[in-house]
Amino acid sequence: MMKVSRRAFSKGCVIAASGLAIGDATQAWAQIEGEKYKVGKKHPVPSIQDTETPAEKNARLQWFREARFGMFVHWGLYSIPAGRWDGKEVPGIGEWIMNRASIPVADYKALAPKFNPTQFNAEEIVGLAKSAGMKYIVITAKHHDGFAMFESKADPFNIVDATPFKRDPMKELAAECRKQDMKLGFYYSQDQDWTAPGGAAYKTGDHKPPTFHWDPAQDGNYAEYLRKKSIPQMRELLTNYGDFPVIVWFDTPTKDMTPELAGEVVKLLNEHPKLIWNNRLGGDYSGDTETPEQYIPAQGYPGRDWESCMTMNDTWGYKQDDKNFKSTETLLRNLIDIASKGGNYLLNIGPMQTGEVPVEEVERLREVGKWLAVNGESIYATQPTLFGAEAGAFSATEKDKEGKPKFVPSWKWRSTTKSNEVYIHLFEWPGSTFHLDKMPRNVTGAYLLSDNAKTPLKVTKSGGGLDIALPGQMPDPIATVLVLTTA
Incomplete structure (x- = not known):
């Protein structure tokens, strides 16, 4: 470098x-x-x-x-x-x-x-x-x-x-x-x-x-x-x-x-x-x-x-x-x-x-x-993502100025974690459902962080992944945070 x-x-x-x-x-x-x-x-x-x-x-x-x-x-x-x-x-x-x-x-x-x-x-x-x-x-x-x-x-x-x-x-x-x-x-x-x-x-x-x-x-x-x-x-x-x-x-x-x-x-x-x-x-x-x-x-x-x-x-x-x-x-x-x-x-x-x-x-x-x-x-006192691929990937064909694979970012979502929570920061609203192919923790519930009532969102597990039902519109146009509680 x-x-x-x-x-x-x-x-x-x-x-x-x-x-x-x-x-x-x-x-x-x-x-x-x-x-x-x-x-x-x-x-x-x-x-x-x-x-x-x-x-x-x-x-x-x-x-x-x-x-x-x-x-x-x-x-x-x-x-x-x-x-x-x-x-x-x-x-x-x-x-x-x-x-x-x-x-x-x-x-x-x-x-x-x-x-x-x-x-x-x-x-x-x-x-x-x-x-x-x-x-x-x-x-x-x-x-x-x-x-x-x-x-x-x-x-x-x-x-x-x-x-x-x-x-x-x-x-x-x-x-x-x-x-x-x-x-x-x-x-x-x-x-x-x-x-x-x-x-x-x-x-x-x-x-x-x-x-x-x-x-x-x-x-x-x-x-x-x-x-x-x-x-x-x-x-x-x-x-x-x-x-x-x-x-x-x-x-x-x-x-x-x-x-x-x-x-x-x-x-x-x-x-x-x-x-x-x-x-x-x-x-x-x-x-x-x-x-x-x-x-x-x-x-x-x-x-x-x-x-x-x-x-x-x-x-x-x-x-x-x-x-x-x-x-x-x-x-x-x-x-x-x-x-x-x-x-x-x-x-x-x-x-x-x-x-x-x-x-x-x-x-x-x-x-x-x-x-x-x-x-x-x-954000505060959180640990890094449990996932990683959501940030983007290195290109198989494009190179940076040093000749190394170029990193191509993705801007759909990011994630941070705590001992009993996983936070999903949604930059794009995925529609009625947010899907994860793999979830390394046992999810016990979900809600939107901006919802003071913590209204439960429906969680459907399938294999090692899960789906979370979302409301029709994105509450925050910059980043809406989905909270997954885990055990």
Whole structure:
């Protein structure tokens, strides 16, 4: 599997292969990212994943496995240019504008005095996540531009010291998450840093190897950057916010992050044994979670925890010209598809420079939340499907870009399970009867989840399969959930 950086994306390159191709999702910009970073079995510093027992790992990851749905937040200085520089739209995702437009360090840092997001309201953002049915939030504490969205003694390029705002949004979010019973995690770009001397950079355009820097101010020693800025800021994030973060979300490791240097980060992480962290640290560490980006893997990752991170439009950080928002139907079906394969859905919002969330994102999240208010039982704390073929199949003739059989998704239904229930999410109404060729459990009854009275539906068993009688019309046009009780 190829690995492409978050700035090297292309339209539709994995959608058909992944099973994302539903409705207007075919218009999304997609990339292959995150699920195949090189990992090793022996590490210079053993991580929590190397030393814990299966029971300890299950206890540590229990809340994450039950959550199924979280909010990603990409917010920083890049929300000021919002995709435009020198009066021109810069191609690509909004938070990569410094790299894509080769903006000099001094010019980019000059944005900080203009950053005064007085409309930022932690209560509203956490409330939005809550109303959407999300169980955790992961926010960009520092992205690749090197600007810390928190108070940092390790480096002055931060929201408290370098802007007129003078407030720490991470502190306000942490307090609000405690109040509203929401988990909080921090995204931290541990490797790339385009404004700190020695920070790494991915190649864009004519940026020259080996550093791919475009401004002499970026030059320096990577190990020194890691020890003087990156690790000290991670320590601040891990110690200054009480019981948060519960997740550290790393990103885009480069060859500079050797196993030895990654080991220095792991020493810090090991001081927080309940922490969950992903597979993007680098240095051969596998972390806890696979991180498919902008797509849903055809069959999930059996035996491995995973989380699909996805945008609502085509960008992560706010971009004023991007109005290509996915429909509520697409977002909900993505969530159901991911849950049916045992994964989590980390769905992004990109606040504006004011701190406000674009209205299109607010509307869609609230609509998703309305569905979950009725049907959340079929998503939270569920296990993957007992079936599998309903998601689609690999083609006998068509090949993907790697020459492997192409996955052709089917969008008639999905399924999740609990110990005594099987949930069938119907995307298409099959008529008067829903038929299963095989049912591995003994079904004792059936009803529609949206029916508060739980009116029994007639179940007819035949051989190893069964038929469930359905009402004449589909109650929910996006997804109606059929509940099979089992013994």
